[in-house]
Amino acid sequence: MKDKSIDVTAVGVRRRGDELVAAILQAAWDELMEVGFPNLTIERVATRARTSKPVIYRRWGNREELVLAAIQHHLPMPSEQIPDTGRLRHDVIIVLKRMNRLIEEIGPEILHGLMSVLGGIPFSELLNLRRTNVMPLILKRAVERGEIHSEKITERIIRLPMDLVRHELLITYQPISEQTLTEIVDDIFLPLLKK
Amino acid sequence: MKDKSIDVTAVGVRRRGDELVAAILQAAWDELMEVGFPNLTIERVATRARTSKPVIYRRWGNREELVLAAIQHHLPMPSEQIPDTGRLRHDVIIVLKRMNRLIEEIGPEILHGLMSVLGGIPFSELLNLRRTNVMPLILKRAVERGEIHSEKITERIIRLPMDLVRHELLITYQPISEQTLTEIVDDIFLPLLKK
DNA sequence: AATTTTAAGATACTATTAGTTTCTTATTTA
DNA sequence: TAAATAAGAAACTAATAGTATCTTAAAATT
Structure with missing residues (x-):
């Protein structure tokens, strides 16, 4: 039956x-x-x-x-469209905000759990670590516009904002707050370039 | 038998x-x-x-x-003796070098493996994340000596050098090189304070 | 259209290891 | 000397990673 x-x-x-x-x-x-x-x-x-x-x-x-x-x-990586708003500050913020995406999508807990077994390398890739040429291009344009002096730009300073955001992500497992973002850009990054 | x-x-x-x-x-x-x-x-x-x-x-x-x-x-945490060499640069470098200790002692592979299951919080503790008052004190003394202007000091800038070293550790699982250390201090940290 | 090749899916298996339970007995404490 | 505490041995459960074997559906080839 x-x-x-x-x-x-x-x-x-x-x-x-x-x-x-x-x-x-x-x-x-x-x-x-x-x-x-x-x-x-x-x-x-x-x-x-x-x-x-x-x-x-x-x-x-x-x-x-x-x-x-x-x-x-x-989570296919963002199209790596390079922002070009005409203002360095704005461009950088757009790039940094993109880095929040992973955490916003999969959430802190999962990321936290992953952190583990994926091991350093692939994880770093997830966090958009791989070499991109976004920042250099943004900076090049800013130089051309006369916003900043090219001689102030070092490898380390180019990486600085993304490094700081990544650090924040790795430590907090939370999306970056608006305030943190602003601090990184306005209190650290731009002053180093403009001075 | x-x-x-x-x-x-x-x-x-x-x-x-x-x-x-x-x-x-x-x-x-x-x-x-x-x-x-x-x-x-x-x-x-x-x-x-x-x-x-x-x-x-x-x-x-x-x-x-x-x-x-x-x-x-x-690995009992370093005695948190606060360096006082009379020069900000020197003091900061000493503090940052201490952060290498964990990696130098247990080695990159182990750290890498640990990274995993320990989860973010205790791991951060291992990396000396907990609030210490070392940097603020060092900076206070530098202000008193007239090396830097106190109005330039923000919470974020105080944390900046240690954040960058920690980021480096988390990404590379290697002790920080002399050169990286110098870049962080001379190209980023000090310029933000001295200007 | 028939035949051959490829790979899906079911099932059962080995091996490892985390964490637990039970029991005996050495060591401490009263 | 007796009672209480905790160490250590041994055996056990349960979960699950990863593998091996076999049948057969689907695709490629003739």
């Missing part, structure tokens, strides 16, 4: 390739948001994606890689 | 209290240095300390707490 087909979803229908990958990454992301990193198990992700563990292990070497991929899948 | 007492160390002799704790923390530290955080198991620590798991679990709630305790046991 019992219906044998408990699961209504097409039995015997198999997804492959990108479709399957997307389903797994989505499931991993959902798990991540629901139970957090420490409680995320491959088993549950597999079940949630209506597939099985070996399918996952064929593509990712371990738990961390899977989660990293899931995050990258959901 | 076989000698039954394989272990020569006094059988049936039990350590207690501080002596026992010290032995466990030492064993945990040694394990940590030998196999690294991810491979450290309570079992091995117990064996190494010639005791057993329950004894450890009676004192620390889990692996992380034990390791944290082991580190704190081995």
Whole structure:
């Protein structure tokens, strides 16, 4: 009397390739948001994606890689459009605000949990550490406009605002407040360049 | 024919209290240095300390707490002696160099591994994040000597050099180089105060 | 259209290890 | 000397990472 087909979803229908990958990454992301990193198990992700563990292990070497991929899948890096408002201050603030995105999207707790096993390098990538040429370009334009003197610009000063924001993120696991942002730009960065 | 007492160390002799704790923390530290955080198991620590798991679990709630305790046991924070060389630059450099200590002692790999499960808060403590009054005092003295103007000093600028060193540590897991230190002090910190 | 190849999915398995329970007995304290 | 406390041994549970095997759906090839 019992219906044998408990699961209504097409039995015997198999997804492959990108479709399957997307389903797994989505499931991993959902798990991540629901139970957090420490409680995320491959088993549950597999079940949630209506597939099985070996399918996952064929593509990712371990738990961390899977989660990293899931995050990258959901958070493609900002288009790196380089702001050009005509004012250095404004441009810099736009860039720094972008860095808040990751935390705003995945939330402090998850980030905190991730912090762990992802290890330093990939994590840094998440936090937009990789070399971008955004700041140099913004500064170059400011020099051309005569806003600042080029001889004041050093490698370290170029990196300074992003370093400070990143530090704040790593310590607080919170989005940067408007005030902190302003302090970094107005009390530290710009004075070093303008003087 | 076989000698039954394989272990020569006094059988049936039990350590207690501080002596026992010290032995466990030492064993945990040694394990940590030998196999690294991810491979450290309570079992091995117990064996190494010639005791057993329950004894450890009676004192620390889990692996992380034990390791944290082991580190704190081995790295009591610097005596927080406040440098007073008569020159701001020199004083600051001394303070910043102290921050290298943790990494120099436990090494980048271990720190990297720890980064993980310790979670943000205790880790920050390891990195000397807690409020100290070292910098303010150094700056106060510099003001009194007439080296800098007191009106230039803001909360953020006070924290700036240590923030930058900490950022560097968190990103590189390496001791700060002499050059980086100099840049932070000479190209960023002092110019903001002297101007 | 039939055949071959590839890879999905199910299932069962090994191995590790965290953390617990129980019990015996050494050490301390009264 | 007796009672209370805590160490240590041993065995156990439970969770879960990662693997191996097998069947068969889907895709590629002929």
